[in-house]
Amino acid sequence: MNQFHRIGVVGLGTMGGGIAQVFAMSGRDVVAVEADRTRAEAGVAAIDAFLDGGVARGKVSGEEKRAALARITTVTSPGDLAGVDLVVESVTENLEVKREVLAAAALAVGDETPIVTNTSALSVTELAALLPNPARVAGLHFFNPAPVMRTVEVVRALQTDQGLVDRLVALVNSLDGKQPVVVKDRPGFLVNALLLPYLNDVIQEYDEGLATAEDIDLALKLGLGYRSGPLEMLDMIGLDVHLHATENAYAATSDDRYAPPPLLRQMVAAGRLGTKNGKGFRAGEKRTR
Incomplete structure (x- = not known):
């Protein structure tokens, strides 16, 4: 072959x-x-x-x-x-x-x-x-x-x-x-079809004050064995990239799971795009206890 x-x-x-x-x-x-x-x-x-x-x-x-x-x-x-x-x-x-x-x-x-x-x-x-x-x-x-x-x-x-x-x-x-x-061929294929709603949920929980960004990442890494936390992952991917992906998936499916959280839009508008291009969720964050 x-x-x-x-x-x-x-x-x-x-x-x-x-x-x-x-x-x-x-x-x-x-x-x-x-x-x-x-x-x-x-x-x-x-x-x-x-x-x-x-x-x-x-x-x-x-x-x-x-x-x-x-x-x-x-x-x-x-x-x-x-x-x-x-x-x-x-x-x-x-x-x-x-x-x-x-x-x-x-x-x-x-x-x-x-x-x-x-x-x-x-x-x-x-x-x-x-x-x-x-x-x-x-x-x-x-x-x-x-x-x-x-x-x-x-x-x-x-x-x-x-x-x-x-x-x-x-x-x-x-x-x-x-x-x-x-x-x-479907929006997000397999991995992103599951990942995008998960990351959106994490952003929403962070916005509602469930825990600090650091503790959210720590809990998911230690509790589920992930190599990186979801907010660390978003900073690495780029918040603008995630916003674009969720917008496309939402437009194609009208599925509310893909609707970009308001905080995501605000952070992108403010230029907080992640660790490579601007301060994201975790950039520069220091543990206080």
Whole structure:
């Protein structure tokens, strides 16, 4: 079975860069598309830094790092995707942007090359409908950080050919430490369909003064064995990202479980976006007892 030897990755941001790294570490050649050379160089620099951390921890050898970086070629035109075996789109969660990117990729690779999207909030079925031969379109949803998180959701759109699903499952199984889960196309797929309401409930309980942010996280970690608390997780994900995901899920389902809590909207409006881009729930918090 074709394991996709040359893979195009569109977008070298946090998710796209992590996905490119995963494929390169698996021995595959990667053609990474970014809007300009500056963004392409920044994406490769981020991969380099991530791999440096692996080398420092003894998880990656220096030779493995050099070989992986050598397998990544950066380009600034979707036209350079011609000849890849698979296209993985990982640009911003905006329908119009994805529409433009996917159309350009489809034009470059023709009607038979599989195209997958790493969207976590948009309908894969709707994206597939925009392209010629939608049977070759699916979702391949990695979690952040892609090199670390083990689960990859293989998302079957209404149009997706079963043969492509099988090939994507085999691809994920060939990636070190990764486990595929096949899911149907629905808002949030599987993991986020369960996670988004949970995080919304935690935000609401925090807003109502049930406990401090630190104690909420401590209780969930110790009581349920989670590696990180829900508010720590929100700070890492980005409150604006969570707001966008919940808005999309609520618009698609009209399910009140996905309705963004008022405090979430207020914090995003105030620029409290999380530990990377501004103070979130836990940034700078100190224990008082």
